[in-house]
Amino acid sequence: MLANAHTAAIYRSIVGGLGTIIVLVGLALVPLPGPGWLIVIIGLFIISSEFHWAQRLLHFVRVNVERWTHWIMAQPLWVRWTVGAVTAAFVGIIVWLTLRLTGLPDWVPDLRVFDLIGLH
Missing domain, CATH: 4.10.810 (Virus Scaffolding Protein; Chain A)
Incomplete structure (x- = not known):
């Protein structure tokens, strides 16, 4: 946590904005071949460094990707x-x-x- 509240708010805004842009780019790329979902997850990872809701969402994604992987490999x-x-x-x-x-x-x-x- 940054010592100055104003600097912390600016930093948090920059992290949130950058992460959101990366998530939006990833979502735009999802239907195309390539790493669309990976880019979304990277954006969520960036946002999760400052926001608890993004940490929970990233955890949800990780758990469900693991479930899918285990399910498909068991088929x-x-x-x-x-x-x-x-x-x-x-x-x-x-x-x-x-x-x-x-x-x-x-x-x-x-x-x-x-x-x-x-x-x-």
């Missing part, structure tokens, strides 16, 4: 493969939709496969 191999395939299909659809809406970047070569999947 037969076909269930794990099915969950993986559904997740991969979801990510593929999101990537396709994103590229469909934004277009292919200029550096992507002009391949016939893009015509076949509706990206040209």
Whole structure:
């Protein structure tokens, strides 16, 4: 805890603001492939250094991620493969939709496969 109450309030505001920005960026990235949830958790970790509600939320997330991990690992191999395939299909659809809406970047070569999947 900082000795000066004014400095402590400013510090707390900066930590809260920075953590909130990181959480919001992570949430925006969640539907895209990549570390969206990891960025959200990092933002919560930053906020939790100053706010008790964020500590409780981070604990809730950690407990439920551990539960999910234990549950999925206890399932037969076909269930794990099915969950993986559904997740991969979801990510593929999101990537396709994103590229469909934004277009292919200029550096992507002009391949016939893009015509076949509706990206040209």
